[in-house]
Amino acid sequence: MTYCSACGAQTVRKIPAGDDHERDVCEACGVIHYQNPKVIVGTLPFYQGKVLLCKRAIEPRYGYWTLPAGFLELGESTWQGAQRETREEAGASVEQGQLYGVFDLPYISQIYMFYLAEVVDGSYRAGTESLEVAWFEEQDIPWDDLAFTVVGAMLKRYFADRRAGVFPTHHKVMQPRQESWRGKS
């Protein structure tokens, strides 16, 4: 941030009185501009023993497979946002979702929240952000071609839970080193 979004004056980086973090502060109008982590919401969409994955048509990770997910919007519940992303990216309607995975990615100031949700009628259609959308049985999951580590972590938990027959809410703090693809081409 360089300019105050409220008055247009230049901002400075400083620790405001009574605070202990550096902020972008406008000394002209007094506004303190806080920045906070963002929430990404999505689903693990299933139907008749298969899970629905999307092949990304956008960067980052163009051409890699992912679960439908995206930034939560103002005024949405996390489930509403997860439903919207699933409709937009996979053309699928999901119902009766339960909060299933919460992943902290503090190194990029993001939190992923996935819902486990059944696809109505199993129908789907690739959205503009997907090259392709397809159903996968467990043995066909493209583990080496997943877009993000959280996607693999969520899918692994799902197949383990399916064998155990219980689906608790999972929580995990991801580490940057787990993003092994970052070192690849």
Add this chain to the structure above:
Amino acid sequence: MTYCSACGAQTVRKIPAGDDHERDVCEACGVIHYQNPKVIVGTLPFYQGKVLLCKRAIEPRYGYWTLPAGFLELGESTWQGAQRETREEAGASVEQGQLYGVFDLPYISQIYMFYLAEVVDGSYRAGTESLEVAWFEEQDIPWDDLAFTVVGAMLKRYFADRRAGVFPTHHKVMQPRQESWRGKS
């Protein structure tokens, strides 16, 4: 938002190409300024059968009781943020926290995440944002003087879970009408 925080030009409200939400857009430098919900992290701190509550020394809800919680900062995990807030507001160190409650408040674009965590040695001290910090047995909880509906919801789940002997992660979407104090003085 009135001015672009990147270049200082005036922004306009419009739906960018390929988007379906209105954003603050800078037509001078091209930056789209997204706004997203914020995450509030805190704990339900317990020790020897009691829970630790803080009497707020700040608005909103000055003088009402709450669980220690505050906005998640960039670069923090939700558990790190919950530990920090508990230290700042209640002067208490908590350990081995488990993600215990996730509350959606879409009408104010906030998500609360509470950890259930034991207080080391049971020691505490009121921080600058608290008038007072105290331990409460279940029968002494000031239900009518709690600061926020999510605090009451989390505490009720805790005492119910304690009787049942299991502490799963809870998820609830709050409704604005549940904020009954909004209609009070």
